[in-house]
Every structure is written in structure tokens, then in C-alpha cells.
Amino acid sequence: MKYKINIEKVQNVDEIKEYWTNEDYIQLLKKFDFPDAEESDGENLRELLFMAISDFEPGEAAKLVLDYKLGEELSEGQIEQISNDMLIDTVCEEYPEMELQSRLFHVNQLLFKAYNGKFPSSSATIIHFTITPLNTDADSDLSKATLLRLLNDGLSDRNIVKRLFEEQMNGNAEFLEAENIIWDLQFLENGQYKIITSGNLIKKDEVIASEWEKEIEETGDDLDK
Template identity: 85%
Template sequence: MKYKISIEKVSNVDEVREYWTKEDYIQLLKKFDFPDAEDSDPENLRELLFMAISDFEPSEAAKLVLEYKLGEQLSEGQIEQISNDMLIDTVCEEYPEMELQAPLFHVNQLLFKAFNGKFPSSSATIIHCSITSVNEAADSKLSKKSVLRLLNDGLSDRNIVKRLFEEQMNGDAEFPEAENIIWNLEVSENDHFKITTSGNLIKKEEVIASEWEKEIEDEEDSDK
């Protein structure tokens, strides 16, 4: 099926604030020994957490946030290692298990904000675009791999995703990595897509086209 892709806006951001919920803030405040977190004004929870975090050493604070967010995926040794590495490097951009890069980014940036820059900063890229079918009704259930393949022609050849996953982006190989390259995919009315990904994987300046058409296989026609 052939689609028309129109880029509306590309933003580079240093946090995705809506990732953290009120409940996250309350549970984290408890880990940082803040009393009666549930009774605090929801509007103040973030700032209260930052104050509570700043009373701890950066590596210890990192360890506590990592335990809360990734305690079931990482061992104690891994958490210990990452909590120290985060102070000198953007671990979220290089971590070999791609499914952990997004949560590591959110943890990193929470700590970056709380400690006023003591942690190296990373970024996310948010792409707003419309994707419409040229000949038929648009498929609003496009998968992450299909969206990436549709974006392919609008990205610079310098883009790391195009270089590392050339066959996958061209539809010539299976593409399970797409689930973790796109961190979040939101679809709203009028075929509008909001794509959130790593600022390391797709940089704002690497989106070099504003409108193009591309044909890809229908989801049901391909097992890739």
C-alpha cells in the first residue's frame, strides 16, 4: 500500500514529563524517606521529589530510582554499575539491551533535572506527522516497524537507524528492534501520528524531508 507522509513538527526535548505519574512520584518519595507523600499536593510532588533526591549522593539517588523503575529487569550488580556509570556517560544511549534504553533515558533525565546537571544529559526526538493512504482508507493500526519504514525516505543517510538496520528499514528482513527504536507511538484523529524516539537514534536535523510518498507491504501480507 502506498502512503503519503507529511512532517508537521520535529522537536528535540530533554525530558518526557508525562512518563512519570503521580503514583511514581509518591512511591519514589517514599524510597527517599519523604514522610506522608500521599498527603502532598499533586502539583508539588515533582519538586518535593527533587528536594528529597538532592539530599542523597548522586550515585545513591541513581541506585534508588533504578531499583524502583528497573528492579525486576536488572540485577543488584547491574544497578550498582549503572548508577556509577550514569555520572560519567549517557548509559541510556549505549545500553546493549534496547528495551531498556527508554526507561534508562527517563531515569537519567529525572536525575539530571534533580541534580541540576550533575548527570550527563540525553535527549528524545518527538515527530508529529500525518500518514495517509494514497489509494485507500488509511490504516490507523500501522505498527512501529511500518512507521519506521515509511519514515526511511525522509531521513538523512547519516541516520544511525538507516545505517544499522538497512535491510530491516527497506523491508528485506525481520524488524523486532522497531518496538524499542520507537519508544511511544500515539495515533489520533485525521491520521496524526506522534512518534517518540531516542535523540541519539533519530536526530532532529536528520529528518530532511517534509513530504513524500512511499509504498510498503501491508501488515497482513508480510511476516517481517
């Protein structure tokens, strides 16, 4: 199947604000002993949370937020270790379990904002692009694995995804990791896509082409929508 890829916009951001909902803020405020969180004005919840967080030591605050977001998947000891490591390193970029990296990023950046930089900052990359099928029978419902393979030719050879997953990006191996490399995938309209990924995995300046064509063969993970 052959496709034309057009990169519309690439952004590097230090936060995905819409990730956190008002319900998240309310539940976190309760964890930080803020009274009557449910009765607070929704527009002020984030600011109130930052005020509540500032009354706690950074390591203790990290444990509370980590427990809220990852308490069902991490042990108490793991949360303790990560809360300490987060103060000196961007754990979200290096954590070996890729399925946790996105949530660790959101936790890290919430704490980074709340403490005005006491936590090391990380970043996310947002890519807006259009994919146009050049075959009448080409699939328009594309998986994360397919999208990464289509983006491959537009990325610098320095890119860590290309280097770590060369066989998978070239379609020569199953690409299960794609599910966690792309944190969020949105199909907008008329072949337009928006993906969010780690700024460590795909840097803004590593997207070095704006338009190209690519032919790929369907594999098992391409068909697994």
C-alpha cells in the same frame, strides 16, 4: 501499498514530563525517606522529590531510582554498575538491551534535573506526522515497523537507524527492533501520528524532508499490531 507522508513538527526535548505520574513521585519519595508523601499536594510532588533526592549522593540516588523502575529486570550488581556509569556517560543511549533504553532515559533525565546537571544529559525526539493512504485498500492501522519504513525516505543517510537496520528499514528483514526504537506511539486523528524516540537514534536535523510518497509491501511484522 502506497502512502503519502507529511512531517508536521519535529521536537528535540530533554524530558518527557508526563512519563512520571504522581504515584511514581509518591513511591519515589518513600524510597528517599520523605514522610507522609501521600498527603502532599500533587502539584508539589516533583519539587518535593527533587528536594529529597538532593539529600543523597548522586550515585546512591541513581540506585534508588533505578531499583524503582528496573529492579525486577536488573540485578543488584547491574544497578550498581549503571548507577556509577550514569555519572560519566549517557548509558541510556548505549545500553545493549534496547527494551530498557527508554526507561533508562527517563531515569537519567529525572536525575539530571534533580541535580542540576551532575548527570550527563540525553534527549528524546518527538515527531508529529500525517500518513495518507493512496490506495483504497491500504491499511490505516500501521505497526511501528511500518511507520519507521515509511519515515525512512525522509531521514538523512547519516541516521543511525538507517545505517544499523538497513535491511529492516527497506523491508528485507523482520524488524523486531522497531518496538523499542519507537518508545511511544500515539494515533491522534485523521491519519495523524505522534512518536517518541531516542534523540540519539533520530536527531531533529536528520529529518530532512517534509513531504514524500512511499510504496511498501506488507511483511509479517507489519501485520503484527
